[in-house]
Amino acid sequence: MCIEPVAGPQVTACQPAFLPICPILGRLAIVVPRSSLNQRGVSPGGVAVMTGANLPTPDFTFVPSAPGACLAGIRPYRRGSYRLDAEDAAGRLVVHNYGHGGAGITLSWGCAAKVREIVRARVAAGSTRDAAVLGAGVMGLTAATRLLDLGLTVTIYADRKPAETTSFKAGGQWAVSIVNYAGKERELAEILRTAHRTFSESIGNGFGVYERDNYAGRPAENLEVVMQLAAGLVHREFLPRMPFEHHTQAGYRYRTLLVEPPTFLRRLEEDLLARGVRFVWKRFRSREEVLTSVPQNIIVNCTGFGARDLWNDDLLCPIKGQLAMLPAQPALDYLYSQNGYLFPRSDHVVIGGTTEYGVADETPDPPCAAGWCSTSPRCSVGPRRSRCRRSTSITRATRRWSTR
Numbered sequence: 001m002c003i004e005p006v007a008g009p010q011v012t013a014c015q016p017a018f019l020p021i022c023p024i025l026g027r028l029a030i031v032v033p034r035s036s037l038n039q040r041g042v043s044p045g046g047v048a049v050m051t052g053a054n055l056p057t058p059d060f061t062f063v064p065s066a067p068g069a070c071l072a073g074i075r076p077y078r079r080g081s082y083r084l085d086a087e088d089a090a091g092r093l094v095v096h097n098y099g100h101g102g103a104g105i106t107l108s109w110g111c112a113a114k115v116r117e118i119v120r121a122r123v124a125a126g127s128t129r130d131a132a133v134l135g136a137g138v139m140g141l142t143a144a145t146r147l148l149d150l151g152l153t154v155t156i157y158a159d160r161k162p163a164e165t166t167s168f169k170a171g172g173q174w175a176v177s178i179v180n181y182a183g184k185e186r187e188l189a190e191i192l193r194t195a196h197r198t199f200s201e202s203i204g205n206g207f208g209v210y211e212r213d214n215y216a217g218r219p220a221e222n223l224e225v226v227m228q229l230a231a232g233l234v235h236r237e238f239l240p241r242m243p244f245e246h247h248t249q250a251g252y253r254y255r256t257l258l259v260e261p262p263t264f265l266r267r268l269e270e271d272l273l274a275r276g277v278r279f280v281w282k283r284f285r286s287r288e289e290v291l292t293s294v295p296q297n298i299i300v301n302c303t304g305f306g307a308r309d310l311w312n313d314d315l316l317c318p319i320k321g322q323l324a325m326l327p328a329q330p331a332l333d334y335l336y337s338q339n340g341y342l343f344p345r346s347d348h349v350v351i352g353g354t355t356e357y358g359v360a361d362e363t364p365d366p367p368c369a370a371g372w373c374s375t376s377p378r379c380s381v382g383p384r385r386s387r388c389r390r391s392t393s394i395t396r397a398t399r400r401w402s403t404r
């Protein structure tokens, strides 16, 4: 938590006042004859060339006191690896699907397909047709969808509705961030391929999924990992000059997906209800309570960070992430990441990327969020001495837009 109070006004006018006129606009672009470029301005050698206007500059004006302007969530990070396996508990099949850290949205459809494979084998062997899914976050809703595909009757149990979950708060870039997968590289590659295919097929169908460019000043680890594990899903180009008015040094452009969690989860929930899934809102205190009170013989545990107490999984460790939600800016249709990120979505422009290891407190911290958006000395409150460890570098990243 930031301990310093917010100094000065609640409205943080972060960048426009400081923008210098850039005298060298466009001058660093490499000139290549149009005929040697493909449709997206990439030369045959893979170096992108800026041929057109700069992309619009984000407006970092931030009102921390506005409703919903500051969010915080707990990434369900699991030491060693995420958990995707099955156990027999008192004659019941319990499939675990949790611990996906900062990549749960990304991996969801792929993990759900794995859950379906595990359950399919059990259904084929026996006569059971009823399944319980614990959890109504992205893992629970996608797993439930895939179980319906097997012709099962599905009941979802959870103490938080989809709009109250961590999943709902996620930024939504499709990337492998802050998740362990030691010894599971092959499985993860399959999960990524299935997830990417499923998300791509849903573009334009009301799931809040879009193809987007993500610009990064340095190679983006969370996308480079995807390229290494499952080649061909994410595309990278080197840019000798970034396509921004004041941010003109070399960088990279990645072509990836953006999933807008509020739209995605709403749509999953609606589809599940339409297909007859029953939601039961309740909190389980222990594994024993689950096994004695849930009647279904197939139980899929998608309780995210909740699995630490529910299933006594000490490998789960909270990593708090905070977000500043700026008003939507429809002109921005690209992502940006470096020491933090900026994801323009249809509901908000999301600024985030903080990591507070071991912190399980979901209370947002407006002074921290204000600090990331701030480029004015008057507004630089809190972060330097806060536990939002990356916030100062996010400030640097955002400052770059306005002062270069």
Ligand SMILES: Cc1cc2nc3c(=O)[nH]c(=O)nc-3n(C[C@H](O)[C@H](O)[C@H](O)COP(=O)(O)OP(=O)(O)OC[C@H]3O[C@@H](n4cnc5c(N)ncnc54)[C@H](O)[C@@H]3O)c2cc1C
Pocket: 072, 073, 074, 075, 076, 097, 098, 099, 100, 101, 102, 103, 104, 105, 106, 107, 134, 135, 136, 137, 138, 139, 140, 157, 158, 159, 160, 161, 162, 165, 166, 167, 168, 169, 170, 171, 172, 173, 174, 175, 282, 283, 284, 285, 302, 303, 304, 305, 306, 307, 310, 320, 321, 322, 323, 352
């Ligand atoms: C700030 C932030 C940004 C993120 N950005 C991204 C991103 O850009 N891309 C990405 O892929 N991922 C991102 N993530 C990660 C992603 O949000 C998580 O990995 C994902 O939400 C985990 O989903 P889940 O369904 O396992 O857990 P949750 O969404 O937490 O859902 C858990 C469900 O289980 C239920 N539950 C838990 N315990 C119990 C219990 N005892 N009894 C009853 N019900 C229980 C809860 O009520 C809830 O319904 C981000 C996370 C944060 C915090």
